[in-house]
Amino acid sequence: MVWRGFWLGLGAVLGRRAAPGRRVPQGRRAAPGQSCALRRRDALGQSCALGRRAAPGRSCALRRRAALHPRAWRCAVPEGDTVWRAARGLHTALAGAELIRTDFRVPRFATTDLSGRTVEGVVSRGKHLLIRVAPGPGESEGWSIHSHLKMEGLWHIYGRGERWRRPAFKARVVLETAEKQAVGFELGILRVFPRSGEEEAVGYLGPDLLGPDWDAAEALRRLASVPERPVGLALLDQRNLAGIGNVYRCELCFLVGVHPLTPVQDIPNLERLVDLSKRLLEANKTRSRRITTGLAGRDPLWVYNREKRGCLRCGTKVVHELVGDTELELRDLYYCPHCQPPVG
């Protein structure tokens, strides 16, 4: 496990300061060459998938702040709820319609053409999205368009001829029907394969928190299978339960009052943690803004991204660190040292 601690603005946590330039993982900030306008559009576009801009009710000032400060839009990072919403929107727009043009803008699938085939449906599997297309004439099997938003991807849906709200060079795929255009921007993964390939692509995932076949007992079994693993890492592992991202793992640890590095075997009530995971994602799947506190205003989260404002419950300074299984998997970790005392 890799742990990199730092305390923004005030000094080191755990006696270590992050190396210069490593305070925020690469790729989170706007690229150095990007203009202010581009950064602003990116940030607003990140507010939610499917082209909805800033969440309803957010003031202009809040929207500007989110736009101008890259750190402020982290709470929009795609998680299972975001992808579930994207799948629902895409399903509504595309299901039952014939594709009249497809344009895959990644080298591996640049010559792939699924035009003339009908979209059967769109589903999410954890943080993965599958657009299922019926077989064409003479084909024995349908197709799956598999995408993953990773950190910055999103899908937009447009009417025919409508102007895109993101730069065309960021588009990775365009799917066009007689009435709609679905455009996937900056997708972290984009692949096309025969339907039978789905098992290989997403079969390794644990029970899907928002899937029709959610299995709490199996999720619990998988989580507990490596008892010495820190719960904050086990929750992010999509092989245990699919759909939890960085925001939820921080908020879930807070809600059950455990330090994120507590070994799974020391969690007093693992069943409650699994149940809470399910309930949080269900509650948020139809919201454009993620809320874990029950407060829809300025304080939707207890600790995530609150290192400058303090724990919402007790006001203690929130600790912000980078933790991951490997250097490449480092993710922001937030916790309250008072509400979530360290183990041992």
Ligand SMILES: [Zn+2]
């Ligand atoms: Zn606290």
